[in-house]
Amino acid sequence: MQDAGALLRVAYEAMKELDIDVLEVLSRCNISEDALNDKDLRTPNNAQTHFWQVLEDITKDPNIGISLGERMPVFTGQVLQYLFLSSPTFGTGWERAIKYFRLISDAASVSIDVDGDVARLSVNLDGMTKDANRHLNDCLIIGAFKFCQYVTDNEFKAIKLSFAHSSPKDVTAYTSAFSCPLEFSAADNYIYFDADLLNRPSSHAEPELFVLHDQLASRKVAKLELQDIVDKVRSVIAQQLESGVVTLESIATELDMKPRMLRAKLAEIDYNFNQILADFRCELSKKLLANTDESIDQIVYLTGFSEPSTFYRAFKRWVQMTPIEYRRSKSTH
Template identity: 90%
Template sequence: MQDAGVLLRIAYEAMKELDIDVVEVLSRCNISEEVLNDKNLRTPNHAQAHFWKVLEDVTKDPNIGISLSKRMPVFTGQVLQYLFLSSPTFGTGWERATKYFRLISDAASVSIKTEGDVARLSVNLDGVTEDANRHLNDCLIIGMFKFCQHVTDGEFKAKKIAFAHPHPENLAAYTSVFTCPLEFSAADNYIYFDANLLDRPSSHAEPELFALHEQLASRKIAKLELQDIVDKVRRVIAQQLESGVVTLESVATELDMKPRMLRAKLADIEYNFNQILADFRCELSKKLLANTDESIDQIVYLTGFSEPSTFYRAFKRWVQMTPIEYRRSKRVGN
């Protein structure tokens, strides 16, 4: 599961606002500042736990999720914002957001439920550890709250906020942001608000633009679904590699797909099977050489090569170093 790179860029801007040592944080998270400019960037969701642990460690702030989100710019400039603004009503905007929320994160989902005169916005997180969850919950809820205020020109008011994580030791950080009642250890993360607001007309409503924005969102979702194929291919390669026989045909069979269809799906997103296989072998080889004491013969086996000479030639082509030189370079000073 992955998150949109825009989330990291927003966090980066907030870190600078707070004078946090961004070089230290990014270095410890193995992120380069250059990659933040990639508009197609998506980051692995499992890295959230490490990111928040590093951030709390660097800042010594037990409520860093709240501190950071207070300085985060409003989530703007993305197709979901344009869908909201061009939607006929605030409620219609949320209907579309729930459909396309994967553009923001594979691990988060949102839904709206109305009970009488109260509407409830649910924010569900999947597969995030409890420690990361607390900071991420805080960040998402405050980010959602600010976004709702933005697209309603400040009319949005919360009746109650509920967090899935336990009651914090110090409530002051939360009451500095919210004046409404707060609940903790809830079944999910919720924002309760006046249901009448769902019918609020958008001051920027434009039917033709709304249709165009929805088409764009649909295309982006379709591209993500195709990208899922690459992830599935990599998982099968990992399973089959030790056998030494990994082919387009063997992977397609495992995925219950015809080889021609798999080749076409990969071509649609400008990938080819041989490159995915080579990249996987390269990454695995570098990891084994740098982080283990496995013999070269064992690494040859684990990466699916038939003999050492073939492995040596491939590795030299990938890294411009022999395996021995690469291992030595990674251990200098350790």
């Protein structure tokens, strides 16, 4: 499960606005500031809890999700924004956003239900307990609310907001941030609004651009689905590595695919099996050398090499150091 790097970038802008020590936050989250410039950056969703714990620890703000959300810029510059703006109506924009929401996050999902004259936008975090990520919940609600206002030229108004997490002892930050009724310990995170807004024509509607943006979003999702195959290949490599026999054919069999199909799908995203295997072995070797006392012979076995000499040559090619030199360099830090 991963989130789009764009989420981290808007959080970065909000942290600077709050005068938070951004470099300290990124360092404690093992994120390079340079990585923020990677347009294809995706971050592991399971790192969200740690990110918000670090933020609360550094800022001492018990409502950092609201504080950050209020200062975050509107989520713009992504294909979903352009698709939304070129859609004929606000409701159509959400239909497409729901279809392609994976471009923002694999773990979060959205949906819209209509009951009479009231519509309900659900912002859900799959697999998270209600209180485990209160700050993230709060920030997502504010982000979704801001985006709705942006694409409706500020006509969007919330009738009520519901939060999946329980009510904090002090709700002042919530009542200051939101002027509508609030509910806590709800079944999900919800934004209630006038259902008529779903039929509101977009002032930027453009049928031809809408089709092009829809096609672009579809291609981007397809690319992510292909990237999933790389993750599956790495997972199977981890299972098979100690056997010493890891081949494209054995991986394809495990994934119930023909080797030719697996090779073709990897090529579509400029990957090949040997590259994935080498990268996995390199990462595992470095981790074992730096973080364990395993002998070199045991590491040779764990990384799937048949001979120590083969491992030594490969490691020197990867890192420009011998395994022993690399271990010594890490032990001095």
